[in-house]
Amino acid sequence: MEVVLASSSLDGGIGCWDLHTGAEQLRYKSCSSPSHGLVAVGPRFIASSQLREPSATSGSVLFWSWSKPQVEVKSFPAEPIKPLASNHLGTFIAGGALSGDIYLWEVETGRLLKKWRAHIRAVTCLVFSEDDSLLVSGAEDGTVRVWSLFMIFDDFRGQQANNLYEYSFTGHSLHVTDVVIGNGGCSAIIVSASEDRTCKVWSLSRGTLLRNIVFPSVIDSIALDPAEHVFYAGSRDGKIFIAALNTESDASNNHGMHIIGSFSNQSKTVTCLAYSTSQNLLISGSEDGKVRVWDARTRRIVRLFKHAKGPVNNILVVRRENSSNHISSNVQPSSRKQGNLPPPLEKYANSIHEDSDMNTTISLGGGRSSLNPSYLSSHVISNYIKELQHQGSAAASEMETEKLKHDYQRAMQMANQWKNMYENLNKFCVNELLDGSQARTLDENHN
Amino acid sequence: MAAFVHFGNMHDVAFKPRLLQSLIRDHLPDENGPFSEPSKLSKAVALVKKHSLLSESFLADSTPPKVIEAWKSAFSSWLNRIFSLLSTSMPDKCWAGISLLGVTCEECSSERFLESYSAWFHKLLAFLQSPADSHLVRVAACASLSDLLKRLSGYPKIRKESSSCAGKVVQPTLKMLTDENSEAIWDAAVHLLCTVATSFPFSIRSHYDGVESAIALKLLSGGCSLDMSQKLAHCLALLPKSKGDNESWSVTMQKILVLINDQLNLAFHGLEEETMRDGVARLLVSPGKHPPPPLGGYILAEEVRNKASQMTEQALMSNVSTLMSVCCLMLKNSYPVKVNVPVRLLLALVERVLMVDGSLPQMSMPFVTAKQQENICSELPALHLSSLELLTAIIKSLGSQLLPHAAYIVRIVTKYFKTCELPELRIKVYSVTKNLLITMGVGMALYLAQEVINNAFTDLSSIEHTNGDILNGSNSNDSAGATQPSSHRKRKHSNATGSLQEQDQGGGLGLEVPKNRPSTPISLRIAALETLESLITVAGALKSEAWRSKLDSLLISIATDSFKDGTVGEELSVLQLKEPAATATDLQLAALRTLLASFLSCARGRPPYLSEGLELFRRGKQQTSVTKVAEFCALALLALEVLIHPRGLPLVDYTYEDNNSLGEVHSNxxxxxxxxxxxxxxxxxxxxxxxxxxxxxxxxxxxxxxxxxxxxxxxxxxxxxxxxxxxxxxxxxxxxxxxxxxxxxxxxxxxxxxxxxxxxxxxxxxxxxxxxxxxxxxxxxxxxxxxxxxxxxxxxxxxxxxxxxxxxxxxxxxxxxxxxxxxxxxxxxxxxxxxxxxxxxxxxxxxxxxxxxxxxxxxxxxx
Incomplete structure (x- = not known):
């Protein structure tokens, strides 16, 4: 089941709809998220950063399990967090703070693993690369930076190097509003949008700008076509532009260079976009509180979800294994196990738990490598018979015969020796007897 | 009478009862006659399995009832024969009966099995318990019981009955394990225990300590064959499953690690720095916590400790190897709940072992005899191998969560790479590196690239000297070595091309290959190529300017060379009785795979050696006698075809209507x-x-x-x-x-x-x-x-x-x-x-x- 999640900056909860049937699922309560502040942490739960007032000096991060509408875990980081991101397995959560720092927590224990100075001004968006080893961040200072998490964790090299980041792209002159990263490992592209009305395409492998696309209006959100031929850009004038990446573009249309076309929902600002790969659907959220589902081919609205009165500012498309209703009714024990949410995220890097620094909690046997015992009896039979045959084989018996022959000869020799000795003795005795009797007869004759 | 009652063909159901009857008549031993030809028995078992003669499976409606009846009766006479064999006093016939019953458990239909398993179980259990019987009989009883339990585990509906059966087995098996003194019996008993532990883990729980100490005793007292100790290790690793909670897994792991550490302390006495030892000890027992009871209980531990002081270094180190493989298995096996893995400690132990190379520090010279040093050095490679194995297991099981420890691992690997010379060990280090690259992705590749390149060049350079001109040319304008601080490498033969700096300092005097240097074994070259392949796959285009051109020229020259001497290896392998571990074909395949990866990952336009490469792949495709190479070359040509005729196929059609007016031909x-x-x-x-x-x-x-x-x-x-x-x-x-x-x-x-x-x-x-x-x-x-x-x-x-x-x-x-x-x-x-x-x-x-x-x-x- 593929579901759409939508949240708003005003408290309207998190709306959840089945993308295929259009049926509304649970509505997760009390959520007012900033832009990019909603994330599905692996298959386990939903997390969202909270920022009630823009000027607040503290914020929170809330967790909802999939099966319950109420907030289950509340964490209070040291400073307000706006964008959140999680790696694909859901083992780490990264948060970008207003001060420009990035926080990295371990989900299982809630430990704050690292916190580093990433940008001069507030971080606006965060995204993990396809293989989870890189983190891309965009900020209000107009920079987009690529971080290798290894470098972040390697204190030794971090001190040696001038910069922690791998790349720092400084093309935008105003706030970066959205960043996406494509597929292709090290040859991936990064597309960033900014309030300076441009979108820029960066090459990860070369670290350079590949394309600069100027739009008639500010772009707030980007969604990549899964084959990366185009990307969709949602603008503040209510249009969704299609910009060319790897396809022919024709400047004879009236949009501008590299812009293939646009379609509009006749409404206010398009605030967020998401793409559902299974059906080629583009989902847009708008300032009027509605979520529109477009067929990417025909560019027509297929579905319309009404979320809230306030502007929708986050949309996620999440693939769920089971429907949440089924979990709660049928598989009670397992859902409780799954529903066990991790502890809240820690405020500070805690040096008291040295112990936990050395241990890592993991679930074993994801690869199902557990050996199944095999049936044995027939092996025992064939082994034993092989052994028997081995003992009874020609070579072995020949050896045995030779050995027996040798023994026999030695025994024969021994027997002969004994025989000789016996004969000698016998002769001796007989002679003695004969001599004795002769003497006696002589004596008798004498007498 | 039935001499001319023919059946249809070999698939005909009627054929099966007939064959079964004649097998019983001709091949099975009889309770009266002599058991003259045991080989007939294995023939019979093979036939029973091949034709599934005991399965009694037929289509109910299309099979004549006469045939069903015949099969039924044949099956009962098979059972009767087995029972009569069981009741004899001759050990060999008894053995045959028990083994055949085991085969029956594996082969018979579900109805039959469920109907009579409990009777069979009790018959077999009796043999297990009677100490008078010969070894042969008891081994067979263990095997058959294990088969029966394995089959039982497939029926979750009768879980209760079957676990009680399994519970009854454990005690007599343990007794056998402790009392008997034959390795064949231990083997069978351990197998049975493993079956119980995997299929019915909870029935072992009440005997947990007994099992643990019995196995620990066998493991630590030495004297087992390698095979046997692997089995014992497997069984020990399965044990925590019987409790199935996080605590018991951690405790077992900690017990084993404490034991490893103790034995290492004895074995490495005077061979390592104190700091390393202290570091591990600090991690092992965290302050304020009690250490867990020793493995197998206190009495055993005392015994082992007394023994250990007299044991040779070799025995101690082989114990450590076995214990490390227990750790590996514990990490690899699945476990019902999440566990706390002491990653830092495991890594510290691995590092501790890998850093010992048998050299003596100056100060401990007077305390270690040359004989002791010899003993240690003879066992060190095996120990290193098992700790690398452990490292692999850690990497695989932690996956992305390794992140906080990744830098530590990389440091261990790079440090070890520099000192490691034995081909077998180098292959293992390569495989660790490959795993790291694949698991951790781009970020890791940025870290490891230079190390991999340096080492792979060293190992592949023996081929290279034939066309060293290419390399000299590319080396002279290369500054990649600058990022690599190690110009003082310990390896003797690293001066060939391994360290680029040295090469540069020498002003490109050419390659010196030491005369007495043994040629690099094929398997090592393959490992180097495979690691290069994964490096290119993961990060062939990312910050690779420093090494890319050099690598490309190396790869094309290796691939070209592999076509020159490809056929010689083939003939040799035919002559040899056992197939060698790696042939020239494997090397060729690895070279071609790496070449393809380098072509495909070229982000900067045309790969420099594309035309040569295409030629090689075409030649390889024609080598139809070497199927593997031909298959791969066909795939490579297919993959490269897109590079020659690139095309973009959008998921969705983006062109607007007005574009189409230009005409189809044109737009195409x-x-x-x-x-x-x-x-x-x-x-x-x-x-x-x-x-x-x-x-x-x-x-x-x-x-x-x-x-x-x-x-x-x-x-x-x-x-x-x-x-x-x-x-x-x-x-x-x-x-x-x-x-x-x-x-x-x-x-x-x-x-x-x-x-x-x-x-x-x-x-x-x-x-x-x-x-x-x-x-x-x-x-x-x-x-x-x-x-x-x-x-x-x-x-x-x-x-x-x-x-x-x-x-x-x-x-x-x-x-x-x-x-x-x-x-x-x-x-x-x-x-x-x-x-x-x-x-x-x-x-x-x-x-x-x-x-x-x-x-x-x-x-x-x-x-």
Whole structure:
């Protein structure tokens, strides 16, 4: 089941709809998220950063399990967090703070693993690369930076190097509003949008700008076509532009260079976009509180979800294994196990738990490598018979015969020796007897 | 009577009871007669399995009841024979009966099994418990019971009954394990225990300590064969499952680690630095916590400790190896709940072992005899191997969660790589590296690239010296070694090409290959190639400038070499009785795979050795006698075909209706053409001009040998324009499209006029989107372009001008539209940064209008 999640900056909860049937699922309560502040942490739960007032000096991060509408875990980081991101397995959560720092927590224990100075001004968006080893961040200072998490964790090299980041792209002159990263490992592209009305395409492998696309209006959100031929850009004038990446573009249309076309929902600002790969659907959220589902081919609205009165500012498309209703009714024990949410995220890097620094909690046997015992009896039979045959084989018996022959000869020799000795003795005795009797007869004759 | 009652064919059901009956009659021993030919028995078992004679499976409606009845009766006579064998007093017949019952448990139908398993179980259990029987009988009883329990575990409905059965088995098995003194019996008993532990883990729980101490005793007292100790290790690793909670897993793990540490302390006495030992000890027992009870209980531990002081270093170290494999198995096996893995401690132990190389520190010289040192060094490779194995297990089980420890692992691996010389160990280090690269992705590759490259070059250099000129050439202008601080490498043969710095310092004196150096074994070369392959796969294009060109030339030379001596290895392997671990074919395959990966990962236009590579793959495809290579080469050609004829297939059709008016032929051609000229996405910048040129030549099949020379010419001439290209992607479409068109024109002159027309249109379209630039500048480019390209026919100039006129017209059209102002400004902005001198006034004026764009300056994008 593929579901759409939508949240708003005003408290309207998190709306959840089945993308295929259009049926509304649970509505997760009390959520007012900033832009990019909603994330599905692996298959386990939903997390969202909270920022009630823009000027607040503290914020929170809330967790909802999939099966319950109420907030289950509340964490209070040291400073307000706006964008959140999680790696694909859901083992780490990264948060970008207003001060420009990035926080990295371990989900299982809630430990704050690292916190580093990433940008001069507030971080606006965060995204993990396809293989989870890189983190891309965009900020209000107009920079987009690529971080290798290894470098972040390697204190030794971090001190040696001038910069922690791998790349720092400084093309935008105003706030970066959205960043996406494509597929292709090290040859991936990064597309960033900014309030300076441009979108820029960066090459990860070369670290350079590949394309600069100027739009008639500010772009707030980007969604990549899964084959990366185009990307969709949602603008503040209510249009969704299609910009060319790897396809022919024709400047004879009236949009501008590299812009293939646009379609509009006749409404206010398009605030967020998401793409559902299974059906080629583009989902847009708008300032009027509605979520529109477009067929990417025909560019027509297929579905319309009404979320809230306030502007929708986050949309996620999440693939769920089971429907949440089924979990709660049928598989009670397992859902409780799954529903066990991790502890809240820690405020500070805690040096008291040295112990936990050395241990890592993991679930074993994801690869199902557990050996199944095999049936044995027939092996025992064939082994034993092989052994028997081995003992009874020609070579072995020949050896045995030779050995027996040798023994026999030695025994024969021994027997002969004994025989000789016996004969000698016998002769001796007989002679003695004969001599004795002769003497006696002589004596008798004498007498 | 039934001599002529024939059946249909070998699939006929009627055939099966018949065969079963005759097997019972002819092949099974009889309770009265002598058991003369045991080999007949295995024949019978093989036939029973092959034809599934005991399965009693038939289609209920289409099978005549007579046949069903016959099979039923045959089965009962089979059972009867087994029971009569069981009741004899002759051990060999008894053995046969027990084993056959085990086979029956495996083969019979579910109904039969469920009906009679409990009777069979009790019969078998009796044999297990009676100590009078011969070893043979008890081994067979263990095996058959294990089969029965395995079959039982497949029926979750009778879970309760079956676990009680399993529970009854444990006690007598343990007794056998402790009382008997034959390895065959231990083996069977351990197998039975493992079956119980996997299938019915909870039935072991009440005997947990007993099992643990029995196995620990066997493991630690030494004297088991290697095979046996592996089985014991497996069983010990399964034990925590019987409790199934996080706590017992952790405790078992900690017990084992404490034991490993103790034994290492004894074995490595005087061989290592105290700091290492203390570091591990600190991690092992955290302050304020009690250490867990020793493995197998206190009494056993005392015994073991007394023994250990008399044990040789060899025995101690082989114990450590076995215990490490227990850790591996515990990490690999599945476990019902999440566990706390002491990663840091495990890594510290691995490091501790790997850092001991048998050398003595000065101060402990008087305390260690040469004999002791000899003992230790003889066992060290095995110990290193098992700790590398443990490292692999850690990497695999932790996956992405390894992140906080990744730097530590990388340091261990790189440190060890420098000292490690034995081929077997190096292969293992390569496989650890490969795992790291694949599991951790791009970030890890950035870390490890230099290390992998250095080591792989060292190991592959023995082949390389035949064409060392390539390498010398590339080494001299290479500065990759600068990032690698280790110019003082310990390895003797690293001076070949391993350390680039040394090479550079030597001023490229050529390769010195020490005379007495043993040639690198094939398996090691394969491991090196495979690691290179995964490095290229993961990060072939990311920050790879330093090593990429060198690597490409190495790979093509290895692949070429593999075709020269490929056949010799084949013949040898036929002659040898046992197939060798790695043949020349495997090496060839590894070389070709790596080559393909290097071609596919080339982000910067055309791979330098593409044509040679294609030739090799074509040759390999024809080697149909070596199936593996031919198969792979076919796949490689398929994969490279996209590189030759690139195409983009969008998921969704993005073109608008008005585009289609140009006609299908045109749009097709345009599409294709467009796709070809940017083989990498948005990649006009990446495509060096000679790439296009060659492609066109191949495409039109005109360039027979002429294009090679042209290649060289243009390479020299086009350096500057290439530099510009890199700087400014915006302008590039102009370059490339005009450039290609020029070439295309040159080729096309002899072609039909119609196709040239189509090309013309393409030119118009291509230039359109970038032609919104001042006229002067454009003329500059075009003229310079033409001047630099000596092979371009003269009529190009006029042609280009006509194109240009076209685009100027369009420009005017644009000017009337509001949007086009944007483009004009951006275009001119970029042109200003471009190397060409353009009057500044024009663009300055524009900047005033749109200050935003000044910052969007693509030149200062990366730092």
């Amino acid at each position: 051609l345009q599409h294709e053409y467009f796709g070809r000229s940017n083989s990498t996405p948005y990649g006009l910048p990446q495509v060096p001009p000679d790439y296009d040129e060659n492609l066109c030549a191949e495409w039109l099949e005109n360039g027979n040998g002429a294009d090679v020379s042209r290649d060289k010419d243009t390479k020299n001439n086009q350096e500057p324009s290439e530099a510009c290209r890199d700087n400014d992607p915006e302008v590039l479409p102009v370059h490339v499209s005009s450039d290609t068109n020029i070439q295309e024109r040159a080729q096309m002159d002899s072609e039909a006029a119609t196709s040239a027309d189509v090309e013309m249109k393409t030119v118009g379209d291509e230039t359109n989107f970038t032609m919104n630039i001042p006229t002067e500048a454009h003329n500059d480019i075009v003229s310079e372009k033409i001047l630099s390209d000596s092979t371009v026919p003269h009529n190009e100039g006029s042609h280009m001008e006509s194109d240009h006129g076209n685009s100027v017209n369009k420009d005017l059209e644009f000017a009337s539209q509001s949007n086009s102002l944007w483009q004009t400004t951006s275009g001119s902005n970029i042109f200003q940064e471009f190397a060409f001198k353009v009057d500044g006034d024009n663009s300055l004026a524009d900047e005033d209008d749109f200050p935003d764009i000044v910052d969007g300056d693509p030149d200062s994008d990366s730092e």
